[in-house]
Amino acid sequence: MAKEPVIVTDHLTKSYGKSRGIVDLDLRVDSGDFFGFIGPNGAGKSTTIRTLLGLIAPTSGSARVLGYDIVSEKEKILQKAGYLPSEIHFYSGMKVRDVLKFSADLRKCDCGKTADELCFRLDLDPSRKVDDLSLGNRKKVGIVCAVQHHPELLILDEPTSGLDPLIQKEFFTILREENEKGSTIFFSSHILSEVQTYCRSAALIKDGKILLSDKVGNLEQTGTKKVTIAGAFRMEKITGLSGVTITDQEDAEAGASEPCDGSRAVGKEPGQKLSFLYQGDIRSLLTVLSGEGLTDVTISEPSLEEIFMHYYES
């Protein structure tokens, strides 16, 4: 039996005065998923998360989280969810232990043991004052607060910023463990490799709209090829193909040794390098390429990062 999705939004819109927040957002996160939410700065990632958690009210549209309405049943959602803000601040004068206790008390949860364990794993000293903590250490406190009650849904806003690589690794191990115990993980990031490594599904948001949302495996197999060519070629022949997106272009330095006869190139200097994404019939690509004076060709699967970069820039 298919479970109800953990997060489902229906034309969710949030606008702040004139500026755009999110527009007609339709997002769906299944139960037990490990979901990456990607987008450039200001795309609406935090706005989406803050709307789902009831910090801000939607302008129009609706959403259900864990089966509850985000407006009328907010407390029920928050009881079962854990949240790590991108920039977390605590009450001045408190010790780490006090913050963790405060958070647990608000949840009426007796989770001191889990908290101690998490502090140990993240190398966090609970007797320190929160005012003296660095960004990374504050983040660790936030992680413990978000995870200590083993929530059904973990929402994390740019969780790894400020964490050193070792702690990042431990952090993802913790997330995986929680995920295996049945928690749904939803995190926003702009570190694409992170999403590619850990997530089962991902969505890309840009300018307040979801551009694509799918299993990471499907996103990787888009039929798109990454092509890198070097040598002498006519630019207009390449750009004349349908489904070409130039990603990188470099001209050979003037006076550098030229592998090809300069007179052969028409319109373009020889010895240049070009990378592009190609989405189309592979035979027409090869036909065009064979007509040019290339010295090197690589055709490979693009990384998720390159696929997304393509969307970021377009």
Place this chain on the structure above:
Amino acid sequence: MTVFKQEIKSQLKAILIWSLSIGILIAACVLMYPDMESQMDGVNKMFSSMGSFTQAFGMDRLNFGTLIGFYAVEAGNIIGIGGAFFAAIIAVSALMKEEQDHTAEFLFPHPISRVQVITEKLLSVYFIILILNAIVLICSITSILLIHEEIFWKELLLIHLAYLLMQFEIAGICFGVSAFVTRGGMGIGIGIAGLMYILNIVANISDQAKFLKYITAFGYTESADIISSGCLELKYLLPGMVLMIAGIATAYAKYTRKDLR
């Protein structure tokens, strides 16, 4: 009551500093009284012949030569100004500081409703004001006992009750302001308290400005009226309490719908 406890704990130092400052200042005034009593005749004449200045502080109707009169003017002004500013600061920062210090994003994703947070914060503000006034009253009573004077219980308690209600009123109004501002509310709070104090002085000086007594929270704290009538001026107190409730209601109405930064 997790939020309530956290509020009290985080304000503990401020409560003690303000309470003891006001309390010790009042005690110092009372302790000076025996020395001044002998010279009071001259002082009384002087104070009662300063025209508007005399009126401004109600000294035309108070006998500075008695401890009650002396206490009403000196202690009244200290606790009036100190208490009003303290109440304003505590109340205006209560909700505002969550956004100003960016702790809103930590607190509100916990399973606690906005109404619950507002209620606990409101209770903490009033509880803190009660603590301050209790400490001040203890300082005051102790100092009167120290100079072996008889305690004028009824007047003393009435004066302190009036100032307590004044602080409640200012706190209620500032709590309403607190729901709207995200930073810089401290100035507004202090401004409200200061303005009300000045309005009362203006009302005391000018007969045409008497109507201001209905607006300012200091209208019902006039010790001269309290001592002579033996009760609080309800006609000034009631509008004040209405303002207080309006402030609190506004806070609930605004903060339950507010987009938090």
